[in-house]
Amino acid sequence: DADVTQTPRNRITKTGKRIMLECSQTKGHDRMYWYRQDPGLGLRLIYYSFDVKDINKGEISDGYSVSRQAQAKFSLSLESAIPNQTALYFCATSDGTGSGDEQFFGPGTRLTVL
Amino acid sequence: SQQGEEDPQALSIQEGENATMNCSYKTSINNLQWYRQNSGRGLVHLILIRSNEREKHSGRLRVTLDTSKKSSSLLITASRAADTASYFCATDSGGFQKLVFGTGTRLLVSP
Numbered sequence: 001d002a003d004v005t006q007t008p009r010n011r012i013t014k015t016g017k018r019i020m021l022e023c024s025q026t027k028g029h030d031r032m033y034w035y036r037q038d039p040g041l042g043l044r045l046i047y048y049s050f051d052v053k054d055i056n057k058g059e060i061s062d063g064y065s066v067s068r069q070a071q072a073k074f075s076l077s078l079e080s081a082i083p084n085q086t087a088l089y090f091c092a093t094s095d096g097t098g099s100g101d102e103q104f105f106g107p108g109t110r111l112t113v114l
Numbered sequence: 115s116q117q118g119e120e121d122p123q124a125l126s127i128q129e130g131e132n133a134t135m136n137c138s139y140k141t142s143i144n145n146l147q148w149y150r151q152n153s154g155r156g157l158v159h160l161i162l163i164r165s166n167e168r169e170k171h172s173g174r175l176r177v178t179l180d181t182s183k184k185s186s187s188l189l190i191t192a193s194r195a196a197d198t199a200s201y202f203c204a205t206d207s208g209g210f211q212k213l214v215f216g217t218g219t220r221l222l223v224s225p
Contacts, residue, residue, distance in 0.1 A: 004156075031211060042118070042202055042215030043157070058212075090156060094211045101145055101211050105156035 003027045004106040006091050012112045013081050021076045021109050023091030031096040032074040033103065034058075034066060036087040043090060049074055050096060081113040118203045118216025126222045133190040135219040137203030138183075144206045146179060147213065148188050151200045160188075160201075193223045 004025045013019050023032065030051045035043040045058030047066040055066060063085060065077045078085055088110050092103040121136045137146070145164045149157040163170045163179045163186065170177045176189040190197055200220050204213040 033212075035215075040217065042204075042217050043213075044215070045212065048212060059214075088154065092157075096211060101206060102147060102159035102162055103157075103211065103213060104159070105149075107156045108154070110154070 002107070004091060004093055004104055006089075006106040006109050008109060009107065010110045012114065014114050015082055017081050017113075019078045019081055019111070021089055021091075021111070023074045023076070023106055025072050025074075025091075025093045025104075025106075027093055027095075027104060028071070029093040029095050029104070030071060031094040032068065033092040033094075034064075034074070034076045035090045035092065036060065036085075037090065037108075038087050046076065046089075078111075078113075081111075083113045085111065086113045087111060118205060118214065120201075120203060120216045120219045122219060123217070124220040124222070126224070127193060129193060129195055129223055129225050131193055131223075133193050133197070133221055133223070135188045135201050135221070137186045137188070137216050139186075139203070139205050139214075139216075140184065141205075141207050143181070144208065146177075146186050147204045147206070148175075148177060148186075149202045149204060149215075151202065151218070153199075157202065190221075193221075195223050195225050197221060198223045 033048045034046040049068045091106040094103045147162045148160040174191045200218045202218045203216045
């Protein structure tokens with residue numbers, strides 16, 4: 001079974017709708033991240049959380065909000081979706097204990113805002 | 115803003131050849147990581163090199179880091195069709211695992 005899962009995998013929505021993307025992990029990691037990827041660009045950080053009580057804005061947080069419901073769950077919300085939020089969204093986790101600095105990514109959610 | 119710029123943007127080679135990708139970055143770093151992404155899928159971590167290291171190997175991968183030039187290279191030796199993917203460098207500047215990704219190199223390995 002996948003260590004980092006994302007739901008939904010694909011979503012088409014309309015401008016102005018509220019939408020939530022969910023991420024769950026079974027790796028036991030404290031640190032979780034949300035990125036978006038646009039064609040021809042690398043990943044850009046939206047929000048990150050180092051534990052349940054810690055939420056931080058990333059490079060491109062405007063128009064997004066997050067909730068860390070538990071160590072294993074980190075959800076991303078678009079309060080009022082707009083077309084330029086059409087992108088591929090990735091959740092990632094990392095250990096944070098110093099044993100390894102790599103991040104582990106989910107399979108992604110392809111979001112289309114019409 | 116992107117920290118890393120990768121070069122070339124796209125690379126097409128034959129199986130068995132070596133592939134070299136370069137990454138340049140702007141600020142001082144704690145470590146630099148390379149990731150692979152198969153079309154439209156999640157990224158997979160390949161290798162990490164710390165700022166006090168100059169070279170690192172993992173299987174067919176060789177990574178170098180030149181902090182004076184703020185650049186890194188990824189060499190894939192004896193490439194295979196299965197190596198076809200996009201490759202991204204990512205830098206950790208603050209030591210908090212908050213990565214900044216480059217724009218990626220698309221590698222196509224033909225049989």
